[in-house]
Structure formats: C-alpha cells, structure tokens
Amino acid sequence: GENVEQHPSTLSVQEGDSAVIKCTYSDSASNYFPWYKQELGKRPQLIIDIRSNVGEKKDQRIAVTLNKTAKHFSLHITETQPEDSAVYFCAASPEEVTGYSTLTFGKGTMLLVSP
Amino acid sequence: DTGVSQDPRHKITKRGQNVTFRCDPISEHNRLYWYRQTLGQGPEFLTYFQNEAQLEKSRLLSDRFSAERPKGSFSTLEIQRTEQGDSAMYLCASSLGVGQGNEQFFGPGTRLTVL
Numbered sequence: 001g002e003n004v005e006q007h008p009s010t011l012s013v014q015e016g017d018s019a020v021i022k023c024t025y026s027d028s029a030s031n032y033f034p035w036y037k038q039e040l041g042k043r044p045q046l047i048i049d050i051r052s053n054v055g056e057k058k059d060q061r062i063a064v065t066l067n068k069t070a071k072h073f074s075l076h077i078t079e080t081q082p083e084d085s086a087v088y089f090c091a092a093s094p095e096e097v098t099g100y101s102t103l104t105f106g107k108g109t110m111l112l113v114s115p
Numbered sequence: 116d117t118g119v120s121q122d123p124r125h126k127i128t129k130r131g132q133n134v135t136f137r138c139d140p141i142s143e144h145n146r147l148y149w150y151r152q153t154l155g156q157g158p159e160f161l162t163y164f165q166n167e168a169q170l171e172k173s174r175l176l177s178d179r180f181s182a183e184r185p186k187g188s189f190s191t192l193e194i195q196r197t198e199q200g201d202s203a204m205y206l207c208a209s210s211l212g213v214g215q216g217n218e219q220f221f222g223p224g225t226r227l228t229v230l
Contacts, residue, residue, distance in 0.1 A: 046219070
C-alpha cells in the first residue's frame with residue numbers, strides 16, 4: 001500500500017519568513033495530493049491540492065509543487081503569519097477513474113510562526 | 116452549518132463497553148469516510164461508503180468495529196467491547212461523487228477515551 005513520509009516534524013519560523021514542508025510517497029499510482037491544516041482541537045481543513053497532470057499550483061501565499069518522477073511534493077507558505085501556526089498534513093491517493101480513492105496521510109508538521 | 120457534523124464530540128467509556136458515533140455528511144456528498152487519528156499522527160483510513168454501500172475496510176478495522184450507512188445519508192460507527200487502545204479521535208469526512216473530484220471535507224471528530 002501507499003506510504004507517505006513528511007518532513008520536518010516541527011518547523012519554527014519568524015513572521016514574514018517562508019516555510020517549506022516536504023513529503024514523499026511510494027505508490028506510483030497516486031495522482032492526487034491534498035494538504036490539510038489542523039489547528040489545535042479542530043478538524044483538518046483542506047487548504048490546497050494538486051493532481052498529477054500539473055507540476056505546481058498556487059493560491060495566494062500558499063503553493064504546492066509536485067515531482068512525479070521523484071515521487072515528492074512540497075507545500076510552500078510565503079510571508080508567514082502567526083495564524084499560520086498549526087499542524088499541516090500531506091496526503092496521497094490514487095484517484096481512479098471512478099473517483100474513488102483512499103487518502104494516506106503523512107504524520108504531520110507542526111508549524112510555529114513567531115511574531 | 117452545512118459542513119460535516121459528528122455526534123457526540125466527546126465520549127468517555129469504560130473498557131468493555133460498546134459505543135456508537137454518528138456522522139452527518141454534507142448533504143449532496145454521496146461518499147463518506149471514517150478515519151482514526153491518534154496524538155501526533157495523521158488520520159488513518161478505516162472505511163468508506165459510496166451511498167449506502169461499504170466499499171472498503173482497512174485492516175485496522177477489527178471485528179469489533181462496524182459501520183453502517185443505511186439510507187446513504189448519515190453513518191454510524193460502532194465499537195464493541197472497547198479497549199484502551201481504541202482511545203483516539205474518530206473523524207468522518209465526505210466528498211462528491213464520480214467525476215466531481217475527491218476533495219474530502221472533515222467533521223470535527225468524536226474524541227473517545229476508554230478508561
């Protein structure tokens with residue numbers, strides 16, 4: 001089955017700096033890669049996702065890049081703000097023709113943005 | 116609130132007791148997923164429904180676990196003869212149907228504590 005590795009496990013940055021979180025996956029059939037943000041005691045919230053037919057996607061201060069050959073994808077947050085502090089999870093799945101897929105999650109990265 | 120809802124939010128039970136959790140997905144979503152999340156880990160897939168049909172179960176789902184979605188709307192997850200190792204956050208997620216993407220939206224979770 002799929003295995004997703006996520007690094008680093010914790011990341012501390014100063015407000016205004018950039019943050020990068022990296023994930024690798026093992027199943028070459030995976031073609032859908034979402035990122036979730038989970039604040040303490042709250043539900044995981046989808047913040048951005050990418051499918052294997054593109055190499056990069058951007059939404060304001062957040063961007064995701066995908067390298068299918070190397071089987072890795074990354075989350076980039078620019079101009080970090082204290083409210084970006086949370087645990088971030090990457091995930092991967094084989095989004096098949098039927099649309100069915102099971103998400104396999106990484107173990108998460110705790111991002112702390114200091115004012 | 117039109118998001119995914121779960122009930123109860125917290126459950127404390129004694130070892131050996133049975134517990135049941137409920138999930139109400141976003142109304143137009145016909146896919147429903149159950150995940151389990153323990154401290155410091157990402158969500159782990161348990162089972163998945165397409166309408167009322169349970170299409171996949173993880174090996175994590177022992178015989179003590181059963182899930183239903185009788186009318187293709189809300190779902191229940193029952194754990195029989197609870198063990199201390201069952202203590203976790205149980206998350207429900209839902210997504211749209213075939214050809215409409217697999218963005219999964221999570222509920223707030225039910226935190227189970229087995230004493």
